[in-house]
Amino acid sequence: MQLIECPWCGPREEVEFHYGGQAHVAYPEDPAALDDEQWAHYVFYRDNPKGRFAERWSHAAGCRRWFNAVRDTATYRFESVYHPDQPKPVIP
Template sequence: MQLIDCPWCGPREEVEFHHGGPAHVAYPADPSALTDEQWAHFVFFRDNPKGPVAERWNHTAGCRRWFNAVRDTVTYRFLAVYPAGAPRPELPGART
């Protein structure tokens, strides 16, 4: 079992957390101006890079707070965790 380090609760088992998709996604300035196809592309199409990626996570079985993490998609290893709204830490090779 892998431990994930919640910024508020400390290390907890991974079953307590829920993945929330990529972090630092720029939302459209005027979503109502998008066509259905453009909106569907924004909502459903995401890159699936290999290596370090910034993601959103929720501690669902603990403090229930959202936070961001940089996780390596090859090794599944968490390289950094930080509160939502905080800037992404500078890590070599990390993507948004």
């Protein structure tokens, strides 16, 4: 069982968390101006790299808060966690 560090609750078992997708995806400034293809791209298309990746996570069985994490998708190892209002870290 892997421990994930919740920024508010501390380390907890991974079964308490839910994955929320790619972090730092900006909402369109004028969503009404998007055509169907542009809207579909915003809703469905996400990066899928092998290696370090910024993601959103929810502590669903704990404080129920959202946070961001940098996780290596090849090893599943969490490298850092941070509050959603903090800027995206530089990922080489």
